[in-house]
Amino acid sequence: MKIRVLGVVGVCALALCVAAGAAPKKARVVAGKCASPAEMSAQYTTAIQQELMDAALTCGETARVNYNAFQTRFGTELRVSDQLMLKMFTRVMGAKIGDKAYNLFKTELAAKAELRRTHDHEEFCQGATLLAGAALGPSALKLGEFVDDVPPALLAGGVSSCAIPATGPVIVPRPNPLRLAAAPSPTTAAHP
DSSP: OHHHHHHHHHHHHHHHHHHHHHHHHHHHHHHTTSOOHHHHHHHHHHHHHHHHHHHHHHSOHHHHHHHHHHHHHHHHHHHHHHHHHHHHHHHHHOHHHHHHHHHHHHHHHHHHHHHHHHHOHHHHHHHHHHHHHHHTSSSOOOHHHHHHHSOOSOOOSSOOOOOOOSSOOOOOOOOOHHHHHHSOOHHHHHOO
16 A cells, blocks of 8 residues: 555656656747747738738729739748748647648738728728838838838737737736735834
8 A cells, every 4th residue: 555655656746847847848838939020020011911912902903003013022022021921830830730820820811901991992992002102112111121110900810929018008006905904003013
């Protein structure tokens, strides 16, 4: 009987040691599931590209010309960005699931653009024209610079940057009224 109890205790101790040793590895893996700034930019690039593509298919000749000019001007950068995004999805989710998630991400972005277009066709097309005009403006702008300055409003799915916003609401702790009521007052604490 004692041998059996010692065996169970030994197995439990071994499990605790393994779990304690595995904790730092798990934390590193979780940190690896975040998108770098370049990978976030690649996701934004895809969102903008999908928006312009939907506009090209539904908003008329000007939108088609703008989309073709966008693809021509930024073709090399778009391919590099797309490859980076695929690598990110496979790094975060594994090869098989990552490839599916990458394709689903692009499909969902196109579907969301389509929903915005069907909700308000005229506004969507005007927005796409402004977006293309800004990207194709007279200055020799690099795609990454443009995307960083004009991130899309909606980024459906994708991989989070895991960044904590530098600014945000300031959280100020408030005293717990029950603890304050139970705590001795400074005058009674000084005179026992």
